[in-house]
Amino acid sequence: MASPARRYRRFLLVSDDFYRDPMAVYRLARESRYEEPENATGHHSLSVHHERGARARLSRLLGVRITRWDTDPDDYNGVFYQGFAAGARHEVPGVHFDHPPDDITAVVYLTPGLPPDCGTSLWMHRATGLADAPIAADARRLGCPLAELRERLERDAYRRERWVEIDRAGYRFNRLVAYPSGVLHSATRHWGDSPANGRLYQTFRVGVDWASGRW
Numbered sequence: 001m002a003s004p005a006r007r008y009r010r011f012l013l014v015s016d017d018f019y020r021d022p023m024a025v026y027r028l029a030r031e032s033r034y035e036e037p038e039n040a041t042g043h044h045s046l047s048v049h050h051e052r053g054a055r056a057r058l059s060r061l062l063g064v065r066i067t068r069w070d071t072d073p074d075d076y077n078g079v080f081y082q083g084f085a086a087g088a089r090h091e092v093p094g095v096h097f098d099h100p101p102d103d104i105t106a107v108v109y110l111t112p113g114l115p116p117d118c119g120t121s122l123w124m125h126r127a128t129g130l131a132d133a134p135i136a137a138d139a140r141r142l143g144c145p146l147a148e149l150r151e152r153l154e155r156d157a158y159r160r161e162r163w164v165e166i167d168r169a170g171y172r173f174n175r176l177v178a179y180p181s182g183v184l185h186s187a188t189r190h191w192g193d194s195p196a197n198g199r200l201y202q203t204f205r206v207g208v209d210w211a212s213g214r215w
Helices: 024-032 054-062 134-140 144-153
Strands: 012-015 041-049 063-068 077-081 104-109 120-125 162-167 176-180 185-187 199-209
Touching: 012 054, 024 199, 054 063, 054 104, 054 176, 054 199, 120 176, 134 144
Parallel strands: none
Antiparallel strands: 012 176, 041 077, 063 199, 077 199, 104 176, 104 199, 120 162, 120 185
16 A cells, blocks of 8 residues: 655754653663564563653643544553663664654653763665655655565664764753654664663654644
8 A cells, every 4th residue: 555645844853851850750661561572673661651741741842732642552652662782682773763654753861871872863765865754756766666665674774884864862861852753763872781771761652733833
């Protein structure tokens, strides 16, 4: 089935001091139970954390009306993630896009003291020029089936030499970083080897009314 046209505008939002008590949220993230699903990137918690007022605060920061606020952990809205650079569960961050692409993804960095280059990067694929989830128009331009184009991006996801970093939000404790879910992105790099010192963060993924945005 062909992908529809993109309905979002590209942006990269950075806002510091998202939580009033970030250490309490960090402790909750460290104590949570995690799993690594087959069809998703990274180890995520088996439960969500929605602090009172989080939806309204996120909507104000984004400047757009949130129309869908999921509470099931399998929808990745409010779950915690672990990203380790060493140890048994080490992971090289792969370039990817989130589903559905016209949602907004927001990440809150929760581990104190990590270096700025443990943030989030947005990428462009060198060979195709793609910086967003491919759609039918991209496949026509490149002269290949859409499914093949998606598979190509997946094959190259962990080969950094095949990508150009076009934007980066640096890491800072309790910083929120947001972008359209369809942009090609990854963690710039992970850190540590356990919940005690690794890169812990929370992800919100929300449906929005793009026409309501104050762009």
